[in-house]
Amino acid sequence: MNIILSNSANEPIYLQIVKQVKEQIIKGELSEGEALPSIRNLAKELKISVITAKRAYDELEKEGFIITIGGKGSFVAPINKEMLRENRIKRIEEKLSEALAEAKLIGLTLEELQEMMKLLDEE
Amino acid sequence: MYHLIKKDLLVQKRALLLALCLLVWFSLTFSGMGIAGLSLSVLAVTYFLTFGASASDEKNRSDRLLISLPVRKSLIVAAKYVSVYVIVALTLFLVYFIHLVIKFLQLPVDVFPFTLEGAAGSVAASTLYCALSFPLIFKYGYMKSRMVNFILFFLTIGGSSFFLDWFQENAGLIQKIKEFFAERSDWETAALFVTPALVIYILSYCLSLSFYRKREF
Amino acid sequence: MDKIVEITGLSKHYKGFSLKNISFSLERGYIMGFIGPNGAGKSTTIKLMMNLMKKDGGQIKLFGLDHEKDEIAVKERIGFVYDENCFYDELTVEEMKNFIRPFYRRWDEAAFRRYVREFGLPLNKQIKRLSKGMKMKFALAAALSHHAELLIMDEPTSGLDPLVRNELLDILRTLMEDGDKSVFFSTHITSDLDKIADYITLIHEGEILLSTTKEELLEEYCIVKGGKNLDLSACRELFIGLEESRYGIAGLARNKGDVIKRLGGSAVIEKPTLEDILLFFTSRSDSHVSSH
Numbered sequence: 132m133n134i135i136l137s138n139s140a141n142e143p144i145y146l147q148i149v150k151q152v153k154e155q156i157i158k159g160e161l162s163e164g165e166a167l168p169s170i171r172n173l174a175k176e177l178k179i180s181v182i183t184a185k186r187a188y189d190e191l192e193k194e195g196f197i198i199t200i201g202g203k204g205s206f207v208a209p210i211n212k213e214m215l216r217e218n219r220i221k222r223i224e225e226k227l228s229e230a231l232a233e234a235k236l237i238g239l240t241l242e243e244l245q246e247m248m249k250l251l252d253e254e
Numbered sequence: 255m256y257h258l259i260k261k262d263l264l265v266q267k268r269a270l271l272l273a274l275c276l277l278v279w280f281s282l283t284f285s286g287m288g289i290a291g292l293s294l295s296v297l298a299v300t301y302f303l304t305f306g307a308s309a310s311d312e313k314n315r316s317d318r319l320l321i322s323l324p325v326r327k328s329l330i331v332a333a334k335y336v337s338v339y340v341i342v343a344l345t346l347f348l349v350y351f352i353h354l355v356i357k358f359l360q361l362p363v364d365v366f367p368f369t370l371e372g373a374a375g376s377v378a379a380s381t382l383y384c385a386l387s388f389p390l391i392f393k394y395g396y397m398k399s400r401m402v403n404f405i406l407f408f409l410t411i412g413g414s415s416f417f418l419d420w421f422q423e424n425a426g427l428i429q430k431i432k433e434f435f436a437e438r439s440d441w442e443t444a445a446l447f448v449t450p451a452l453v454i455y456i457l458s459y460c461l462s463l464s465f466y467r468k469r470e471f
Numbered sequence: 472m473d474k475i476v477e478i479t480g481l482s483k484h485y486k487g488f489s490l491k492n493i494s495f496s497l498e499r500g501y502i503m504g505f506i507g508p509n510g511a512g513k514s515t516t517i518k519l520m521m522n523l524m525k526k527d528g529g530q531i532k533l534f535g536l537d538h539e540k541d542e543i544a545v546k547e548r549i550g551f552v553y554d555e556n557c558f559y560d561e562l563t564v565e566e567m568k569n570f571i572r573p574f575y576r577r578w579d580e581a582a583f584r585r586y587v588r589e590f591g592l593p594l595n596k597q598i599k600r601l602s603k604g605m606k607m608k609f610a611l612a613a614a615l616s617h618h619a620e621l622l623i624m625d626e627p628t629s630g631l632d633p634l635v636r637n638e639l640l641d642i643l644r645t646l647m648e649d650g651d652k653s654v655f656f657s658t659h660i661t662s663d664l665d666k667i668a669d670y671i672t673l674i675h676e677g678e679i680l681l682s683t684t685k686e687e688l689l690e691e692y693c694i695v696k697g698g699k700n701l702d703l704s705a706c707r708e709l710f711i712g713l714e715e716s717r718y719g720i721a722g723l724a725r726n727k728g729d730v731i732k733r734l735g736g737s738a739v740i741e742k743p744t745l746e747d748i749l750l751f752f753t754s755r756s757d758s759h760v761s762s763h
Contacts, residue, residue: 143689171648175645175648180502180667180684181501181647181650181669182669257573264570265559265562313560314557314560316557316558318557321521321522322551323574324543324547324574324575326542470485471524
């Protein structure tokens with residue numbers, strides 16, 4: 132498992148961890164059933180607060196990517212293809228909302244935005 | 255407690271050597287003073303070593319260490335009081351050793367006699383002096399009470415010699431006292447001297463402990 | 472919830488300074504950074520915990536025990552590292568250790584020897600001849616060699632070079648791995664805590680200004696940087712402090728979500744460091760920008 136944290140990014144550390152672990156699970160770099168480091172071990176190795184590490188694991192568990200068995204640790208959950216797709220769709224929605232918000236700020240209309248999408252797709 | 259006392263001696267390794275030299279010096283220079291010679295030299299060296307330990311404590315700000323350790327303040331204070339007797343015993347032993355060496359080497363020097371009365375006098379003088387000055391140290395710290403302790407020291411010496419002179423002059427009273435004690439057994443005599451000294455010492459301990467408990471570091 | 476430290480309503484008054492109504496707690500297995508400027512009351516709080524001073528009011532519970540009534544039992548389980556050397560300069564490292572050792576029932580000589588090896592402590596050197604970093608390491612070795620469950624550190628890194636400071640943080644991280652111990656780390660050098668602390672308690676002029684997880688702190692607060700003409704009228708009340716320079720303004724604001732909504736793209740919004748939080752919360756200057 133590889134985790135690279137950036138302090139200068141404005142993104143909260145726990146979120147960076149969640150994203151990177153998710154990605155590795157989706158890509159298959161982390162296999163189903165594989166054991167993850169304990170929260171405290173992760174905190175020690177990444178030099179972060181235990182609470183941050185716990186939050187990352189809690190979030191990953193909430194989104195269904197890992198399961199924690201009390202006393203044994205955390206493991207990569209079986210990959211649910213449907214859930215993955217849902218996740219991706221959710222992300223795309225978020226990105227589109229962002230784009231819409233930015234567009235509104237400078238007064239770009241919906242049609243102009245759609246035009247942009249077509250052009251980008253042709254590239 | 256053993257460790258607290260041991261620490262007091264361990265921090266003054268150089269001072270112990272100096273104490274030995276002082277005792278040699280005193281043995282030679284106080285030779286004309288008779289019994290008092292032993293008492294005074296022991297008192298002086300006891301003062302030197304006991305307060306040397308207090309000075310070291312203060313310099314190292316070690317009260318903070320001692321109080322942070324799991325040890326009761328009552329033990330810290332008690333160790334100080336007991337250490338006086340350890341030092342007196344050590345000093346008496348050193349003096350005895352010095353006198354043995356002088357006798358053995360048959361050096362042509364005069365030394366004051368090493369007698370039981372002298373030893374008892376050492377214990378009494380040290381007890382009295384420490385009973386008076388320790389509470390000051392526990393209340394104000396060694397540095398602040400240095401001057402007062404110094405004065406007390408000379409008062410004790412002066413007081414003792416005044417006391418001895420007074421004894422000389424009141425031979426009649428001495429006679430009566432001697433008769434009084436002659437009638438008593440050795441144990442009763444010892445008890446009559448030791449008890450008030452112990453009482454003063456214990457009162458002093460209680461006072462010191464209450465000061466130390468209230469003090470802030 | 473296993474609270475190793477529980478302080479409620481602690482107060483202490485002496486000439487020129489008062490500690491008022493100090494309350495915070497620390498659970499087992501976490502590191503609390505106790506931050507504040509010099510003279511804020513950090514050392515006083517620690518001295519009250521260790522009975523070096525007598526409190527005027529309030530309650531201090533360590534390991535669920537009263538810190539005065541169960542003083543000895545409590546101190547057996549505490550390891551302490553103070554900033555100024557409180558050891559006997561004339562003794563050697565070994566002699567000093569032998570002095571401390573008998574006071575602790577759970578002294579672990581093997582553990583001490585391990586730390587001696589790990590830190591490279593010269594056993595036969597007099598303490599006065601040790602460098603500042605070595606003195607701190609010795610204090611740490613002694614503090615960690617009797618199975619202490621709470622490590623109290625009062626400005627342990629002041630005067631130390633970054634290398635030694637980093638070594639200390641690494642040691643603390645390893646210590647926290649079993650989740651059994653807690654660390655109470657008092658310092659004004661907040662950069663040490665930026666990475667390692669779980670909880671942050673900020674004290675200023677004898678009062679606790681905040682006590683929360685570092686996560687929440689960094690989530691809740693943000694640094695806002697903008698041009699001099701930045702319009703803050705919509706969110707002035709969210710700002711803790713503001714600084715003006717020749718080329719712009721910068722400030723610490725709470726309620727990051729609100730700030731982003733109200734200022735959006737007109738300002739740069741960043742994660743604050745603990746130093747930012749310390750500075751803005753305790754700044755004495757009133758360099759507030761009047762909003763137009």
